Amino acid sequence: MSDLVEKMNAIIARERASRKQAESLLETKSLELFENNRQLQASQARLEYSISVLSEIMNHAPDGVILCTDDFKIHICNRHSCELTGHAHDLLINQPVDKLVHNISLMLNRTKSGNFTFARQRLTRADGDIRIVDIKGYKGPIGQECHYVLMVQDITEKLHEEQQHSKMASQLEEARRLEAIGALSSGIAHEINTPIQFIGDNIDYLGDAMQLINQSYQRYEKLRAEVWGIEPLRDLVAEIDTFNASVDLPTMIREIRASLDDARAGIRQVRDIVRLMKEFAHPGTGQKDPVNLNELIGNVVTISRNQQKNIATISLQLDETLPQVPCRRSQIQQALLNLVLNAIDAVAETQSGSGEIAIRTCHDDEQVHLFISDTGNGIPPALRERVFDPFFTTKPVGKGTGQGLALAQDYIVTGHQGRLSLVEIEGYATTFRISLPLRAPDMNLSDQEVEHDFVS
Amino acid sequence: MKGVVFVELFEFVEQNYDVFFLQDLIEAADLPSGGVYTAVGTYPGCEMARLAAAFAQKTGLSVPEIMKKFGHHLFGRFVVNYPAFFEGGQDALSFLASIEGYIHREVYKLYPDAELPRFEIRDQTADGMALIYNSTRHLGDLCEGLILGCLDHFGEAFTLTRTTLRADDVSSIQFDLRRA
Numbered sequence: 001m002s003d004l005v006e007k008m009n010a011i012i013a014r015e016r017a018s019r020k021q022a023e024s025l026l027e028t029k030s031l032e033l034f035e036n037n038r039q040l041q042a043s044q045a046r047l048e049y050s051i052s053v054l055s056e057i058m059n060h061a062p063d064g065v066i067l068c069t070d071d072f073k074i075h076i077c078n079r080h081s082c083e084l085t086g087h088a089h090d091l092l093i094n095q096p097v098d099k100l101v102h103n104i105s106l107m108l109n110r111t112k113s114g115n116f117t118f119a120r121q122r123l124t125r126a127d128g129d130i131r132i133v134d135i136k137g138y139k140g141p142i143g144q145e146c147h148y149v150l151m152v153q154d155i156t157e158k159l160h161e162e163q164q165h166s167k168m169a170s171q172l173e174e175a176r177r178l179e180a181i182g183a184l185s186s187g188i189a190h191e192i193n194t195p196i197q198f199i200g201d202n203i204d205y206l207g208d209a210m211q212l213i214n215q216s217y218q219r220y221e222k223l224r225a226e227v228w229g230i231e232p233l234r235d236l237v238a239e240i241d242t243f244n245a246s247v248d249l250p251t252m253i254r255e256i257r258a259s260l261d262d263a264r265a266g267i268r269q270v271r272d273i274v275r276l277m278k279e280f281a282h283p284g285t286g287q288k289d290p291v292n293l294n295e296l297i298g299n300v301v302t303i304s305r306n307q308q309k310n311i312a313t314i315s316l317q318l319d320e321t322l323p324q325v326p327c328r329r330s331q332i333q334q335a336l337l338n339l340v341l342n343a344i345d346a347v348a349e350t351q352s353g354s355g356e357i358a359i360r361t362c363h364d365d366e367q368v369h370l371f372i373s374d375t376g377n378g379i380p381p382a383l384r385e386r387v388f389d390p391f392f393t394t395k396p397v398g399k400g401t402g403q404g405l406a407l408a409q410d411y412i413v414t415g416h417q418g419r420l421s422l423v424e425i426e427g428y429a430t431t432f433r434i435s436l437p438l439r440a441p442d443m444n445l446s447d448q449e450v451e452h453d454f455v456s
Numbered sequence: 457m458k459g460v461v462f463v464e465l466f467e468f469v470e471q472n473y474d475v476f477f478l479q480d481l482i483e484a485a486d487l488p489s490g491g492v493y494t495a496v497g498t499y500p501g502c503e504m505a506r507l508a509a510a511f512a513q514k515t516g517l518s519v520p521e522i523m524k525k526f527g528h529h530l531f532g533r534f535v536v537n538y539p540a541f542f543e544g545g546q547d548a549l550s551f552l553a554s555i556e557g558y559i560h561r562e563v564y565k566l567y568p569d570a571e572l573p574r575f576e577i578r579d580q581t582a583d584g585m586a587l588i589y590n591s592t593r594h595l596g597d598l599c600e601g602l603i604l605g606c607l608d609h610f611g612e613a614f615t616l617t618r619t620t621l622r623a624d625d626v627s628s629i630q631f632d633l634r635r636a
């Protein structure tokens with residue numbers, strides 16, 4: 001019996017020990033569980049923080065951030081990518097990156113692992129607009145797969161600004177050069193003026209002297225005719241006659257007169273040129289004087305003669321009854337010159353390198369009109385609206401500042417309340433029309449109206 | 457070895473003999489743990505061998521016979537304890553084929569320190585297949601008992617042939633099942 005009790009006790013002890021062990025195991029396990037849970041919570045909090053920081057960074061990144069895998073489809077993209085591309089977020093996800101930048105997948109594929117930069121790529125927006133972007137990024141494995149992280153920066157505006165800056169810089173450069181030329185020409189004009197003055201004076205003096213000598217000669221001639229019959233003088237008279245016959249004095253006197261006239265005309269011409277040079281050096285605003293436009297056209301043709309050589313033949317069709325227009329002579333002359341120089345350039349750019357320029361004037365009761373036409377290549381319809389833009393030029397950098405037309409427009413429209421517009425004249429590629437009012441316009445003619453005219 | 461196997465062994469002994477027989481067995485086996493087991497604990501595999509040896513000595517049954525019988529019993533216990541694994545309405549073959557990829561994988565979640573065998577399935581058809589048992593614990597007999605318990609549970613008649621492929625530090629045993 002005691003054997004049985006002993007056995008029972010042993011069994012009970014074993015069972016109790018088992019229970020104790022189970023309990024302590026449970027405690028350890030629940031402690032472990034608690035600890036694991038705590039760690040899990042901590043790492044979850046860290047993870048959540050990282051995620052929120054990451055998403056903040058992504059959402060506020062000033063550049064588009066795009067993540068794609070080996071299939072070159074967009075897997076993740078930030079808010080700015082949507083703004084940049086004009087696509088909604090959901091419409092970007094799973095789309096091929098090539099949809100944004102043509103053939104970027106080829107470039108990504110070809111590039112080595114690590115950082116890459118693709119500068120000045122063309123990004124097509126949802127609305128079809130093209131933006132210029134710099135793409136920097138990283139190619140490498142994230143987990144098992146090869147990933148591409150693309151940071152897309154829109155540099156369209158920056159580029160535009162840079163271009164504007166360099167245009168402005170070259171414009172400034174041009175202005176400086178013109179200023180220097182202006183100063184130089186006014187100096188030269190001054191230098192030329194003085195000698196021309198006394199050459200002119202001397203020629204006038206020579207002319208007057210010639211007149212007097214001629215008068216004196218006429219008297220001698222009378223004397224010669226009188227004394228011809230007097231014997232002791234006959235030989236002397238004969239000698240004079242022989243000499244006179246050999247030099248043909250009357251013809252000579254006529255010729256001297258003619259050459260003095262020529263010289264005077266030449267000096268006038270030199271004076272004109274000097275005056276023009278002065279005017280160009282100081283194209284001040286000044287007040288408006290009645291000006292004969294036909295005359296200005298003559299000046300401009302003279303000034304640009306050097307540029308026209310072998311390139312353009314200029315034909316004039318000027319209205320002889322053109323009334324004088326109140327204007328600032330030098331401004332209008334400058335505007336005209338710009339238009340004529342443009343026309344010469346246009347003609348020079350053609351295949352043959354030469355052509356015709358026609359300048360015509362006419363008037364009605366209110367305005368005078370001036371048409372400058374050329375047989376150049378013409379202005380493509382798409383550019384017609386932009387030709388008056390301050391920086392518009394089709395010429396290569398350094399050839400022109402694109403200021404010519406803008407300046408002409410400014411002088412004509414702002415300076416004279418006139419109009420500068422593109423019109424069509426049969427037989428010519430491009431025709432500009434300048435219209436200037438004959439009377440000072442009333443001030444309520446709004447700029448807008450004027451604006452509208454030359455844009456259309 | 458997981459305590460759950462020892463706990464089930466004790467139950468098996470108690471059911472077939474009695475609680476005193478079990479106590480005698482434990483004392484005879486002279487176990488380091490003193491026979492104190494809990495299902496979730498882990499104990500040396502040699503204790504199972506000692507228990508089986510003591511069992512054999514007391515009953516005159518062979519150790520393989522005991523392990524097979526216990527395996528058969530153990531499977532019945534799995535059915536009771538883990539009903540979730542038996543909800544799919546499978547048959548014996550598909551159940552056995554799912555141990556490696558599903559059941560033992562779930563066991564591993566429950567007991568991360570479990571030392572489980574590796575099973576390969578070959579030539580599975582509607583009428584049979586080969587199941588190859590690989591383990592360093594050399595429990596081929598227990599395995600055979602589990603398989604037989606499984607066949608009984610699904611009420612399917614198969615002939616089971618056993619071929620030892622390897623018996624060194626690793627046991628590799630092929631069980632061929634053919635529909636009878």
Ligand code: HEM
Nearest residue numbers: 457458534538541563570571572573591593595599602603
């Ligand atoms: C619901 C079904 C099953 C469950 C829950 C289950 C669970 C387990 C558990 C908990 C262990 C102990 C692991 C250790 O001690 O570390 C084990 C071992 C083992 N299981 Fe299963 N098992 C199942 C079905 C089967 C079947 C059908 C077989 C036979 C084909 C099998 C063969 C084995 C073998 C042989 C071992 C011993 C370890 C070894 O030999 O390496 N099991 N199983």
